[in-house]
Amino acid sequence: MEVSTAMWTAAVVGVAVIYWFVWVMGAAEVKGKRAVNLKMGSITRDKVQDKYKQYWSFFRRPKEDIAAASDGDKVPVFVDTFYNLVTDIYEWGWGQSFHFSPSLPGRSHREATRLHEERAADLIAARPGQRVVDVGCGVGGPMRAIAAHSGAHVVGITINEYQVARARAHNRKAGLHDRCEVICGNFLEMPFADASFDGAYSIEATCHAPRLEDVYREVFRVLKPGALYVSYEWVTTALYREDDPRHVETIRGIEAGNALPGLRAQHEVAAVARQVGFEVVEDRDLALLPAGSWWTRLKMGRIAYWRNHLLVSALTALRVAPKGVVEVHEMLYETARHLSDGGETGIFTPMHMILCRKPLVTPN
Ligand SMILES: C=C(CC[C@@H](C)[C@H]1CC[C@H]2C3=CC[C@H]4[C@H](C)[C@@H](O)CC[C@]4(C)[C@H]3CC[C@]12C)C(C)C
Ligand SMILES: C[S@@+](CC[C@H](N)C(=O)[O-])C[C@H]1O[C@@H](n2cnc3c(N)ncnc32)[C@H](O)[C@@H]1O
Numbered sequence: 001m002e003v004s005t006a007m008w009t010a011a012v013v014g015v016a017v018i019y020w021f022v023w024v025m026g027a028a029e030v031k032g033k034r035a036v037n038l039k040m041g042s043i044t045r046d047k048v049q050d051k052y053k054q055y056w057s058f059f060r061r062p063k064e065d066i067a068a069a070s071d072g073d074k075v076p077v078f079v080d081t082f083y084n085l086v087t088d089i090y091e092w093g094w095g096q097s098f099h100f101s102p103s104l105p106g107r108s109h110r111e112a113t114r115l116h117e118e119r120a121a122d123l124i125a126a127r128p129g130q131r132v133v134d135v136g137c138g139v140g141g142p143m144r145a146i147a148a149h150s151g152a153h154v155v156g157i158t159i160n161e162y163q164v165a166r167a168r169a170h171n172r173k174a175g176l177h178d179r180c181e182v183i184c185g186n187f188l189e190m191p192f193a194d195a196s197f198d199g200a201y202s203i204e205a206t207c208h209a210p211r212l213e214d215v216y217r218e219v220f221r222v223l224k225p226g227a228l229y230v231s232y233e234w235v236t237t238a239l240y241r242e243d244d245p246r247h248v249e250t251i252r253g254i255e256a257g258n259a260l261p262g263l264r265a266q267h268e269v270a271a272v273a274r275q276v277g278f279e280v281v282e283d284r285d286l287a288l289l290p291a292g293s294w295w296t297r298l299k300m301g302r303i304a305y306w307r308n309h310l311l312v313s314a315l316t317a318l319r320v321a322p323k324g325v326v327e328v329h330e331m332l333y334e335t336a337r338h339l340s341d342g343g344e345t346g347i348f349t350p351m352h353m354i355l356c357r358k359p360l361v362t363p364n
Contacts, residue, residue: 033092036315038092041083041084042084048323048325049322051084052331054078055081055085059078059259060256067210072211075210078259079159079208080159080160085324086328089325089329093308096139096141098204099204100204100294100295100297100351101113101116101294102291102351103297117145121145121150124200125199126198127151128151130199131197132146132152132155132200133154133155133197133201133219133222134155134200134202134203135190135219136157137156138158138205142203143180144171144180147176148174153180154179155181155182156182157182157183157190159185163182164183168182187206188215189218190221197223197224197227198227199228200219201230202219202230204234204351207235207258207260210262216273223358225360226357226360228357229278231353232351232353233269233351234260235269235348238267239346240265251263251338253337266349266352269354273354279356279357285351287350294343294350295340301336312329
């Protein structure tokens, strides 16, 4: 073969490989978000690295420091920063539903995710004509699945403005914008009238609240008497030992990489629900056997993580992605390791389910 032919062949193969790497493999779970489109929410390009550093120095501290009265109030601000930094990476690498679900033999991740969401709708008996609130709605994956499955009107609330824009765009694209509304706000002080919803759910979101009672009290307030609320909670299980340094390292790693002001223990959840006035209808860990493990999806992705790491590094070097994305991606890689350790050892679950009812008559 002539030298020029060999060079042309190499060039064509090179371009094809890059195309496959960036455009085909670069769009992970769901069409629509590709590595070349990674933005960092509403943070301007030049501020990404600084914002990441501020985030990290806030959340890498022990939970006692974060929970201290003054810093507890700052949590929603840093949670907002966190979602500016991670929302596009989550969509690119995980999809439009920012939560885990038990794996189901013979079913795809996408189906398992949808069934876990529909289960929440069924638990609160959501139906057409009802108005349901999604507390901490992300970019609305669960909201769309629940509106489509139940026929209910869903109003989502998220602290992050960028997620509001993404969720609204997805709702429109899915043709569900007449039944899915999204509002930017703090779920610790919801901009909704008392007794204005027929049902409520939160999927892996209330773990961001410095005090669980504050968000449960708000949900209680906005629900009509007799209405149901279901929440999938991130908690440590009875297997967690505070005197085991490996357990502590895993839980601290989960907290720091997921903007959590401190994980609660499983047994605390029902007590908090009762404290704010709910009747607890059901309280159990959906991750327990015979459920398929939720963390296998994280572990199976090792090669994909490497590919993604190379991709974000290359895009940063080419200045397509802003400086700081590589650090954010590394933080997520680390947190994925801690999350799968937490799942495998059984010391952590992201799906402790609590189903509550607001009593028909609230005692004074
Ligand atoms: C409920 C929360 C988020 C849960 C999950 C949706 C996310 C937790 C960890 C995330 C990820 C970790 C590794 C990333 C990987 C390095 C990257 O290449 C592609 C995206 C990841 C897989 C990313 C996806 C979302 C998570 C699984 C918390 C915040 C309360
Ligand atoms: C892990 S995401 C889960 C999103 C969604 N439930 C899902 O499963 O796709 C957590 C969500 O909670 C929201 N959140 C966290 N703290 C909040 C607060 N104080 N007020 C409103 N939303 C908040 C985040 O903005 C994010 O949308």
